[in-house]
Amino acid sequence: MxxxxxxxxxxxxxxxxxxxxxxxxxxxxxxPVSLESISKKSxxxxxxxxxxxxxxxxxxxxxxxxxxxxxNTLRSRSWPECNVFLALPTIHVVDSGVQTDNST
Numbered sequence: 001m002x003x004x005x006x007x008x009x010x011x012x013x014x015x016x017x018x019x020x021x022x023x024x025x026x027x028x029x030x031x032p033v034s035l036e037s038i039s040k041k042s043x044x045x046x047x048x049x050x051x052x053x054x055x056x057x058x059x060x061x062x063x064x065x066x067x068x069x070x071x072n073t074l075r076s077r078s079w080p081e082c083n084v085f086l087a088l089p090t091i092h093v094v095d096s097g098v099q100t101d102n103s104t
Contacts, residue, residue, distance in 0.1 A: 002049070003041050009049045013056060021052050 001022055002010055010018050025033040025048060038045055 001039065002045065003039060005041055006046060006049055009046075009053050012053055013049075017052055017056060021049060024048075 001018070013021075022038060025038055025045065026035060033042070033045065
């Protein structure tokens with residue numbers, strides 16, 4: 001599909017994005033690229049593939065940062081880091097000395 005010189009870019013992309021990039025180039029509304037041109041070296045094709053790779057890698061980095069942030073907020077804190085003392089739930093019962101008879 002794409003020229004072999006773009007293998008270093010294509011290998012870093014999922015197959016679905018490579019197929020989608022080809023389809024978008026073929027069916028671009030203003031200036032479509034022919035299949036023959038896609039399989040040859042072209043500055044336009046290369047710059048488009050680089051753009052797709054950059055967007056994809058940025059997306060992965062955002063996901064990694066989000067996961068790391070979630071892990072950091074959920075991780076248990078050690079004693080020196082934890083300055084909040086959690087109180088255990090308690091129930092206070094008072095014995096008034098009166099017993100009820102529940103016979104019906």
